[in-house]
Amino acid sequence: MIKAGSSLVAGNDAGIDKSFIQNLVSQVNKLLKQGIQVIIVSSGAVAKGMYELNLKERPNSLHLLQATAAVGQLGLINSYQLEFSNFDIKTAQVLISHDDIANRERYLNARRSLTTLLEMRVVPIVNENDSVSTEEISFGDNDTLAGAIVGLTDADRFVMLSDQKGVYSQDPQKEKNAKLLSVINLDDASTEIDRITEGSSGSLGRGGMKTKIKAARLSLDSGAKTWVADGNDPEALIKIFNGQQVGTLFEGERDKLQSRKKWIASLGIPKGKLILDDGAAKAIVEDGSSLLPVGVTTIEGEFEKGALVVCLNNNEEVATGFCNFNSLELKLILGLKSEEISSTLGYASEEEVIHRDNLVLS
Secondary structure (H helix, E strand, C coil): CEEECHHHHCCCCCCCCHHHHHHHHHHHHHHHHCCCCCCEEECCHHHHHHHHCCCCCCCCCHHHHHHHHHHHHHHHHHHHHHHHHCCCCCEEEEEECHHHHHCHHHHHHHHHHHHHHHHCCCEEEEEECCCCCCHHHCCCCHHHHHHHHHHHHCCCEEEEEECCCCEECCCCCCCCCCCEECEEECCCCCCCHHHHCCCCCCCCCCCCHHHHHHHHHHHHHCCCEEEEEECCCCCHHHHHHCCCCCCEEEECCCCHHHHHHHHHHCCCCCCEEEEECHHHHHHHHHCCCCECHHHEEEEECCCCCCCEEEEEECCEEEEEEECCCCHHHHHHHCCCCHHHHHHHHCCCCCCCCECHHHEEEC
């Protein structure tokens, strides 16, 4: 997962810094050749829109901001598409709103969409859907959006590219003695987070070091190694891939499985129960398999697609996860093989009742 901010993407060349995008795309091409799947969360739509609309300052009006983002998004994506096409790499525009993460059904849809693109060797270019988001239901910055998508896609590395070399002990624009921090442990009580995050965002962006710390926490909770690195270094991503010291590395004592369990548990009481046969219970516990309809014998409760449900075998809780079907659909496909689901329901559907990525063992 790579996040590029407005301070890097925006430029004097028609509102876009083409040299930055060229360098970024060149590095991504090298990563793809190494078999690394890549998602880019890119700011810059508003900056591009400001250029196209001849605006000197970032709009304060919500409706004008939405319009500016809509105008600029097209040019932003075209810039990426042009550079990636030089390497015969396919790209896709993905606009995500806060509701796509907060709503369980849309969360599952967004996850499946992104993972499918990756499986097809397409590079998703993600941005918040500023043209329809409101202040009350927006991420507010692409650092937080990127941190959320790390968990959404189970990314194992997250790099926030900055116009700074990394995270400093104090705001380097105000304090000459500010030191670059090579490592920050967010679980260390002695870490002076307030001093680190006192810097402000640029005129084109909404983030700053405060949002990067927030995004780092989200990323670490998902089990991903996390950096803030210099986006002006044309080899920053390659150096990180090769294990070199670059920018600031975030650490924490978090365990991915425990964090995921805690996250799922925080969603509340399960909406329904799935009773599994012995074969299905063994498959998900010992083999790490997804739960298929052939292994579900009974369901209890009424729930919607994407609801949190608990899986039981011999009256013992086996796992908890997000169900890909509502209770009415599930009753129709109990005991069926995966290839029989769509014909039974009469429309295309998922093959798994609960995908293993959304299934947490008890």
